[in-house]
Amino acid sequence: MPSWAARSGQQLAGGFLGCLDGILGDQEWLFKVLQLKRSWHSFRRHVCHYCGAVRRLEGDEPETMLFTAYGPRAAHRNTLIKSKDDWIAVHGHSTLTAVPGFTPIRIPFAARAAKKLFTTAVIAPSATGYAHVSQKYLKGGAARMFVYWITEVCYAASMTDPSAHNKHRTNVFLALASIYTTLAEQGRYLTQEPITDIHYAYMTFRQSYNYLANEALNAEKFVWQLLPKQHMLEHLFLDWVPIFGNCRRYSLYLDEDMVGRAKRIVSHTHPRTMSVAGLNHFALAAALRWCGQDALLR
Numbered sequence: 001m002p003s004w005a006a007r008s009g010q011q012l013a014g015g016f017l018g019c020l021d022g023i024l025g026d027q028e029w030l031f032k033v034l035q036l037k038r039s040w041h042s043f044r045r046h047v048c049h050y051c052g053a054v055r056r057l058e059g060d061e062p063e064t065m066l067f068t069a070y071g072p073r074a075a076h077r078n079t080l081i082k083s084k085d086d087w088i089a090v091h092g093h094s095t096l097t098a099v100p101g102f103t104p105i106r107i108p109f110a111a112r113a114a115k116k117l118f119t120t121a122v123i124a125p126s127a128t129g130y131a132h133v134s135q136k137y138l139k140g141g142a143a144r145m146f147v148y149w150i151t152e153v154c155y156a157a158s159m160t161d162p163s164a165h166n167k168h169r170t171n172v173f174l175a176l177a178s179i180y181t182t183l184a185e186q187g188r189y190l191t192q193e194p195i196t197d198i199h200y201a202y203m204t205f206r207q208s209y210n211y212l213a214n215e216a217l218n219a220e221k222f223v224w225q226l227l228p229k230q231h232m233l234e235h236l237f238l239d240w241v242p243i244f245g246n247c248r249r250y251s252l253y254l255d256e257d258m259v260g261r262a263k264r265i266v267s268h269t270h271p272r273t274m275s276v277a278g279l280n281h282f283a284l285a286a287a288l289r290w291c292g293q294d295a296l297l298r
């Protein structure tokens, strides 16, 4: 047991106590910190720490074990790691599994915002690669709002040219926008109706995305790639949202904002009172957020 473990149960500065509610990070961070046996970053056959999805088939495995398969009929849906015992059987024992109350659901992942927003071919047809926008000008959280704009653009294009490609492209962004709107309208936990709406919107998104991916593959164009993040999105919408609640409340974006907010508080505090004042403000900010009162902080 590490020496710092002897400090468990003691009070922090100002009498605060910490309580581990879950671990959140992007896939690479989770892979390294939790030493996962299955991860996209392990470069092995299995790609997901939460189920048995694979990147290549072996023996007579059905095609729906591939991480590119989606929906309730995908074979990897039958291999979900739901319990502590399931987790230990795949990833082994760790300090984490020794924490009372540990369940795999306490380890949701969060995707970092990709810097690639548009191909430069859109902006300058002769260029290759992607245009980057610095987070100084556009934070990942703000970039999400582009989904409404791009839905409008694609919808307008599908009205002018109602080809299958244009319709599916509109569907992809319309479905994502509808999921985002549903989540924004809901509180910490969702009732069955919005959960079902999100489920159908996700299936529409994947159906149209996979259509576009197949189309690109047949045309030998390296676009509409099927990424492991889409597989994780399936766990988010089909597994975590129904149990863990509204992912807007535990996404990395909000936590990054919270870290930034805590840093601002501490940097404006006198060193002698920094620890207590910092924890006081953080407790206030975190508690109001979890009570759904974070609007008061602005």
Ligand SMILES: [Zn+2]
Pocket (backbone or CB within 6 Å): 048, 049, 050, 051, 052, 053, 076, 231, 235
């Ligand atoms: Zn999975």
